[in-house]
Amino acid sequence: MKYILTISIAIASLGSAFAAPTVRDEPIQPIQPAKVENPAKVELGKKLWFEPRLSMSGIISCNTCHNLSRGGTDNLKTSIGHGWKAGPVNSPTVLNSSLAIAQFWDGRAANLQEQAAGPIQADIEMNMPHTLALDVLQSIPGYVAEFKGVFGKEQIDMDMVTSAIAAFEETLVTPNSRFDKWLKGDDKALDAKELAGYTLFKESGCVACHNGPAAGGTSFQRMGLVEPYQSTSPAEGRSAVTGVDADRFNFKVPTLRNVEMTYPYFHDGEAATLEEAVDIMGRLQLGRTYNDDEIGKIVAFLKTMTGDQPQLTMPILPPSSNATPRPDPFQ
Amino acid sequence: MKYILTISIAIASLGSAFAAPTVRDEPIQPIQPAKVENPAKVELGKKLWFEPRLSMSGIISCNTCHNLSRGGTDNLKTSIGHGWKAGPVNSPTVLNSSLAIAQFWDGRAANLQEQAAGPIQADIEMNMPHTLALDVLQSIPGYVAEFKGVFGKEQIDMDMVTSAIAAFEETLVTPNSRFDKWLKGDDKALDAKELAGYTLFKESGCVACHNGPAAGGTSFQRMGLVEPYQSTSPAEGRSAVTGVDADRFNFKVPTLRNVEMTYPYFHDGEAATLEEAVDIMGRLQLGRTYNDDEIGKIVAFLKTMTGDQPQLTMPILPPSSNATPRPDPFQ
Numbered sequence: 001m002k003y004i005l006t007i008s009i010a011i012a013s014l015g016s017a018f019a020a021p022t023v024r025d026e027p028i029q030p031i032q033p034a035k036v037e038n039p040a041k042v043e044l045g046k047k048l049w050f051e052p053r054l055s056m057s058g059i060i061s062c063n064t065c066h067n068l069s070r071g072g073t074d075n076l077k078t079s080i081g082h083g084w085k086a087g088p089v090n091s092p093t094v095l096n097s098s099l100a101i102a103q104f105w106d107g108r109a110a111n112l113q114e115q116a117a118g119p120i121q122a123d124i125e126m127n128m129p130h131t132l133a134l135d136v137l138q139s140i141p142g143y144v145a146e147f148k149g150v151f152g153k154e155q156i157d158m159d160m161v162t163s164a165i166a167a168f169e170e171t172l173v174t175p176n177s178r179f180d181k182w183l184k185g186d187d188k189a190l191d192a193k194e195l196a197g198y199t200l201f202k203e204s205g206c207v208a209c210h211n212g213p214a215a216g217g218t219s220f221q222r223m224g225l226v227e228p229y230q231s232t233s234p235a236e237g238r239s240a241v242t243g244v245d246a247d248r249f250n251f252k253v254p255t256l257r258n259v260e261m262t263y264p265y266f267h268d269g270e271a272a273t274l275e276e277a278v279d280i281m282g283r284l285q286l287g288r289t290y291n292d293d294e295i296g297k298i299v300a301f302l303k304t305m306t307g308d309q310p311q312l313t314m315p316i317l318p319p320s321s322n323a324t325p326r327p328d329p330f331q
Numbered sequence: 332m333k334y335i336l337t338i339s340i341a342i343a344s345l346g347s348a349f350a351a352p353t354v355r356d357e358p359i360q361p362i363q364p365a366k367v368e369n370p371a372k373v374e375l376g377k378k379l380w381f382e383p384r385l386s387m388s389g390i391i392s393c394n395t396c397h398n399l400s401r402g403g404t405d406n407l408k409t410s411i412g413h414g415w416k417a418g419p420v421n422s423p424t425v426l427n428s429s430l431a432i433a434q435f436w437d438g439r440a441a442n443l444q445e446q447a448a449g450p451i452q453a454d455i456e457m458n459m460p461h462t463l464a465l466d467v468l469q470s471i472p473g474y475v476a477e478f479k480g481v482f483g484k485e486q487i488d489m490d491m492v493t494s495a496i497a498a499f500e501e502t503l504v505t506p507n508s509r510f511d512k513w514l515k516g517d518d519k520a521l522d523a524k525e526l527a528g529y530t531l532f533k534e535s536g537c538v539a540c541h542n543g544p545a546a547g548g549t550s551f552q553r554m555g556l557v558e559p560y561q562s563t564s565p566a567e568g569r570s571a572v573t574g575v576d577a578d579r580f581n582f583k584v585p586t587l588r589n590v591e592m593t594y595p596y597f598h599d600g601e602a603a604t605l606e607e608a609v610d611i612m613g614r615l616q617l618g619r620t621y622n623d624d625e626i627g628k629i630v631a632f633l634k635t636m637t638g639d640q641p642q643l644t645m646p647i648l649p650p651s652s653n654a655t656p657r658p659d660p661f662q
Contacts, residue, residue, distance in 0.1 A: 050400050059411055064390065069381050069648045080390055080660050084415035261650045264657075273653045309647045316640045317400045319592045322604045326595075329411050 022185030027207040028215045030180040031096060031257065031307055034171040041150045045168025047143075047315045048161060053136050055126035057082055058327025062119070062165065066094040068312060071261025072172065077269030082127035083330075089235050090269035093262045095310075096255055098170045100217030105251045105267045107220060108241045112166035117158060127331070130158050136325055137161070142318020174258055174307030182304070190304055197301030200294055205286050214255035215305060223249045223267065226287040229280075233268035260303045274299045353516030358538040359546045361511040362427060362588065362638055365502040372481045376499025378474075378646045379492060384467050386457035388413055389658025393450070393496065397425040399643060402592025403503065408600030413458035414661075420566050421600035424593045426641075427586055429501045431548030436582045436598045438551060439572045443497035448489060458662070461489050467656055468492070473649020505589055505638030513635070521635055528632030531625055536617050546587035546636060554580045554598065557618035560611075564599035591634045605630045 023030065036042055048054065049062045065079040065087075066072050072093035074080075079087040089105050097103065103115035119125040120133055137143045137156050147156045150164065179198070181189035190198070201207065212218040220238050223229045229249065238250035251267050265271040271280055278298050282290045290298065320326075354361065367373055379385065380393045396410040396418075397403050403424035405411075410418040420436050428434065434446035450456040451464055468474045468487050478487045481495065510529070512520035521529070532538065543549040551569050554560045560580065569581035582598050596602040602611060609629050613621045621629065651657075 052398070052401075052405075057411060058407055059395065059405055067383070069645050070383075071650070074383075074390055075651070076389055076658060076660065080388060084660070086660070263651065272657065275653070312645045314400050314643045314645055319402070320406070320594065322606070326603065327407060329407065329415070329417070 024183050024185065026183060027202065027211040028179070028183070029213045030183045031099075031173050031175040031177070031213050033175045034173050036171055038150070038167060040146075041164050041167045042171055043315070044146050044150050045164035045166070046312065047146070047317055048165050049168050050315050051317060053140075053317075053320070053324075053327065054120050054128055054133050055082065056128045056132075056327065056331055057126075057329040059329070060126050062094075062116075065091040065119075065125075068094070068172070068310060071095060071258045071309070072097075073262045075263060077264055079125070081125040082123065085124040087124055088233065089267045090264065092254060093258065094169055095172050095174050096214045096257045097217075098173070099212065099214040100252065100255070101219070102252060105235065106238050106241050107252050112169045113159075113162045116162040116165040116169075132325060133161070134158065136320075139321050139324040140318050141321060146318075172310050174309060177257070177307035178304040179301070180307065190301075193297055194300045194304050197297035197299070198304075200290075201298050201301055204282070204288055204290075206281070206298075209253045209285070210256050214257050216253040216255040216257075219253055220247070220250045221253050221285075223251050223284070225285045227284045229284055231268050231270065233270075235267055237267070256302060256305055258306050258309075260306050274302055278302075355514050355516065357514060358533065358542040359510070359514070360544045361514045362430075362504050362506040362508070362544050364506045365504050367502055369481070369498060371477075372495050372498045373502055374646070375477050375481050376495035376497070377643065378477070378648055379496050380499050381646050382648060384471075384648075384651070384655075384658065385451050385459055385464050385492075386413065387459045387463075387658065387662055388457075388660035390660070391457050393425075393447075396422040396450075396456075399425070399503070399641060402426060402589045402640070403428075404593045406594055408595055410456070412456040413454065416455040418455055419564065420598045421595065423585060424589065425500055426503050426505050427545045427588045428548075429504070430543065430545040431583065431586070432550070433583060436566065437569050437572050438583050443500045444490075444493045447493040447496040447500075463656060464492070465489065467651075470652050470655040471649050472652060477649075503641050505640060508588070508636050508638035510632070510635040511638065521632075524628055525631045525635050528628035528630070529635075532629050532632055535613070535619055535621075537612070537629075540584045540616070541587050547584040548586050550584055551578070551581045552584050552616075554582050554615070556616045558615045560615055562599050562601065564601075566598055568598070587633060587636055589637050589640075591637050605633055609633075 052059050052061045054061065060082065065074045067074055072095040074091050076091070078089060079091045081087055092105065098112060101107070103109035103112060104118070109115035109118065117130070120128050121130055134156055137147070143156070144154065147160055148154055151160045153160070178189045209219060209221050210216045223237070236248050238247035239245060241247075259274065263272065263274070265274070265277040271277040275295050278295050279290060282288045383390050383392045385392065391413065396405045398405055403426040405422050407422070409420055410422045412418055423436065429443060432438070434440035434443060435449070440446035440449065448461070451459050452461055465487055468478070474487070475485065478491055479485055482491045484491070509520045540550060540552050541547045554568070567579055569578035570576060590605065594603065594605070596605070596608040602608040606626050609626050610621060613619045
């Protein structure tokens with residue numbers, strides 16, 4: 001009996017090994033390519049992603065602050081929205097966001113679909129009441145036909161809108177970074193400095209938070225664990241959602257995928273460079289002061305996590321009809 | 332001798348007829364597809380077209396007001412620029428703009444390259460001094476390499492920037508509209524109503540101004556020729572360039588290509604619909620009041636001039652370096 005059990009375990013191990021024979025056992029796993037199950041829905045979601053008519057001004061779309069030409073961010077400390085208002089926190093990248101446990105820095109949206117509803121109506125972002133957004137879409141024959149094709153209904157609702165946007169966002173993953181090639185067994189994908197950077201990153205404890213395929217997004221953590229973080233940002237983090245004082249300054253750990261492109265860093269965007277961000281993280285989160293050589297190695301490693309950016313054909317948006325409510329930038 | 336001359340003329344005529352045997356002899360000619368002579372320069376120009384770092388705020392690019400998902404316009408009466416300032420005139424479409432005699436509504440730029448320099452530094456548009464724009468580009472290794480590949484120089488200058496943008500813009504033509512198919516001899520490309528609309532458009536005199544491949548862009552004309560045009564717009568038109576009082580309210584005739592997508596209409600964007608625009612044009616420019624049936628026919632014809640929109644893969648913009656001057660939205 002003991003003999004049989006041992007053989008079974010050995011076979012199970014072998015099976016597991018054969019399933020992914022060359023992926024290294026590391027706290028960060030390779031990004032998987034997107035599987036598109038409903039191309040028509042993704043295509044509709046792409047149009048909505050680039051659709052400025054979802055904003056009161058007629059010029060702000062999802063892509064304004066999560067620019068897919070720029071790592072899915074706007075590269076500003078905090079974003080500019082309707083009426084040139086500044087947002088309270090840094091726009092996180094949309095790339096690989098489907099891999100996160102929740103959405104927004106404070107995790108107040110459980111998933112991408114729930115997230116997508118927020119910025120459309122937020123007065124400092126797109127400032128568009130959902131009812132008016134739906135009136136706009138319903139007045140555009142091209143959209144009515146496309147929503148019907150995807151959802152089988154004439155009447156467009158917000159669930160359909162956000163579900164299509166989320167379906168598009170789920171395709172925005174960035175596989176095939178050099179680090180992923182190394183994870184899959186290609187020893188030459190990283191040079192000695194980059195590998196030393198990864199070893200230091202791992203051994204000094206960064207992976208406690210920056211783990212999983214996105215190298216982040218798997219937990220909420222206090223910003224300023226060892227030393228307090230000094231910030232003028234009004235953002236209080238997770239406590240705004242849970243109401244629990246112990247959650248103050250707890251933020252979702254950001255992904256480090258494509259981090260070379262997603263500057264500036266932290267929830268307040270106050271770290272302008274990767275070097276600055278690594279230095280601050282070391283001191284505040286790990287109680288460790290990295291020297292310049294160590295910072296250089298970690299930064300070299302971080303830059304190997306830039307993956308294939310989504311190759312997108314710009315959508316051609318269907319024209320408004322005479323009945324379409326017109327934008328009002330100065331409302 | 333006379334005999335030989337006659338034969339030569341006959342052969343020349345035949346040659347001409349054979350060169351384009353099926354194109355109808357009409358005041359509007361088909362749009363020709365773009366010929367790309369220098370793909371690397373066009374690709375660089377595309378990156379610059381989508382480059383928000385050419386603006387002080389870091390969020391406004393050429394594509395913000397000339398959105399290639401929306402017929403090359405922003406579909407606003409007048410555009411919103413730096414600091415949420417409103418511009419004085421409607422943003423004209425970039426599509427087929429290479430076919431115009433000059434650029435801007437008042438023709439103050441002789442060509443696309445000259446035009447491209449304007450909005451970058453205009454304080455109500457991108458608000459970016461050229462010197463700073465060049466400092467930004469020069470600090471980005473990806474751009475330095477790409478400019479060197481195209482222009483053979485390490486030092487980037489504004490001529491290189493605007494020349495690359497213009498090269499990209501020259502590719503933004505929209506051939507193969509249904510009207511073009513009809514022009515090339517396909518009788519079934521237009522239905523009876525559309526053809527009646529074109530006949531009315533031609534016979535009532537619209538083609539006096541809206542002619543050539545772009546159905547416009549070939550001349551400057553007074554807005555309000557028969558009756559004065561009432562507008563609160565400060566724009567004075569061509570006189571601002573020539574200093575000649577007789578040129579007041581003379582504007583470049585806009586193209587009617589893709590006019591279904593380029594609403595609202597006129598230099599002040601005050602005509603919200605095509606029906607309104609046709610009615611006003613008839614009365615003010617031709618002294619003719621079209622009835623609803625006539626307006627419907629002309630609008631049906633105008634909508635046949637929507638051509639193939641440029642199919643563009645969104646560029647991935649090279650990341651800033653630590654030395655890159657950061658945007659300042661509130662400057």
